[in-house]
Amino acid sequence: MILLDDVTKTYDRRSQALKHVSLKIEDGEFVFIMGRSGAGKSTLVRLLMKETEPTEGTITVNGVELNSLPRRRIPMYRRTIGVIYQDFRLLKQLNVYDNVAFAQRVIGKTNREIRENVPEALRLVGLSAKYKAKIGELSGGEQQRVAIARALVNQPKLLLADEPTGNLDAKTAEDVMNLLDEINRRGTTVVVITHSRDIVERMHKRLIVLNRGTLLSDKEQSGQ
Numbered sequence: 229m230i231l232l233d234d235v236t237k238t239y240d241r242r243s244q245a246l247k248h249v250s251l252k253i254e255d256g257e258f259v260f261i262m263g264r265s266g267a268g269k270s271t272l273v274r275l276l277m278k279e280t281e282p283t284e285g286t287i288t289v290n291g292v293e294l295n296s297l298p299r300r301r302i303p304m305y306r307r308t309i310g311v312i313y314q315d316f317r318l319l320k321q322l323n324v325y326d327n328v329a330f331a332q333r334v335i336g337k338t339n340r341e342i343r344e345n346v347p348e349a350l351r352l353v354g355l356s357a358k359y360k361a362k363i364g365e366l367s368g369g370e371q372q373r374v375a376i377a378r379a380l381v382n383q384p385k386l387l388l389a390d391e392p393t394g395n396l397d398a399k400t401a402e403d404v405m406n407l408l409d410e411i412n413r414r415g416t417t418v419v420v421i422t423h424s425r426d427i428v429e430r431m432h433k434r435l436i437v438l439n440r441g442t443l444l445s446d447k448e449q450s451g452q
């Protein structure tokens with residue numbers, strides 16, 4: 229699903245965000261990426277979304293080699309990936325339903341498809357009852373679940389979450405992680421960036437650790 233081959237990203241001469249990183253994530257995996265602030269985690273997400281280019285190396289996502297992906301194909305490519313951010317990035321003036329429906333409208337789904345897919349996504353994240361609520365009326369955990377529904381409604385093969393629980397309390401963070409785990413069990417490849425050791429230890433998933441732009445370790449976390 230994801231292949232990085234000797235990827236280096238240098239923003240300017242002084243800051244190397246990633247240094248010679250190679251890694252492979254298979255279809256259907258659930259992977260945590262951990263590392264301190266500045267380790268290069270968000271840079272990795274930006275590279276995978278082709279929001280920025282690697283200075284060296286190649287990145288392949290779902291069979292698409294990003295260096296040779298023409299600019300005009302980028303929007304189509306991005307639609308195959310669901311992304312969730314720490315700060316949710318929801319449309320505050322719209323209600324829950326319309327936030328999720330928006331993701332379908334921009335890719336040209338018909339109203340009929342939208343009326344089918346949006347309630348389904350909201351059901352999956354447990355927000356069916358709040359479909360009319362304005363974003364500002366929701367708790368942080370509920371807002372993050374709207375963001376997850378929006379990321380999922382277009383049925384991406386890959387879900388990238390950049391510190392999705394950074395703004396949530398421990399219990400709510402656990403609920404969100406369990407939801408991502410459920411989504412993974414339904415077949416979506418899930419990559420979660422976090423700096424919470426607690427979450428990683430509880431979930432027993434593969435863990436990739438970045439340290440100042442280099443890959444420090446990569447191992448399965450066995451369940452007991």
Ligand SMILES: Nc1ncnc2c1ncn2[C@@H]1O[C@H](COP(=O)(O)OP(=O)(O)O)[C@@H](O)[C@H]1O
Nearest residue numbers: 239243244245264265266267268269270271272
């Ligand atoms: N747009 C940018 N311009 C210059 N330097 C950047 C930019 N984005 C990130 N960096 C630098 O790259 C390094 C990695 O940043 P980032 O990928 O955001 O780390 P993380 O998400 O792990 O906190 C940091 O040293 C950061 O200052």
Ligand SMILES: [Mg+2]
Nearest residue numbers: 269270271390
């Ligand atoms: Mg970051």
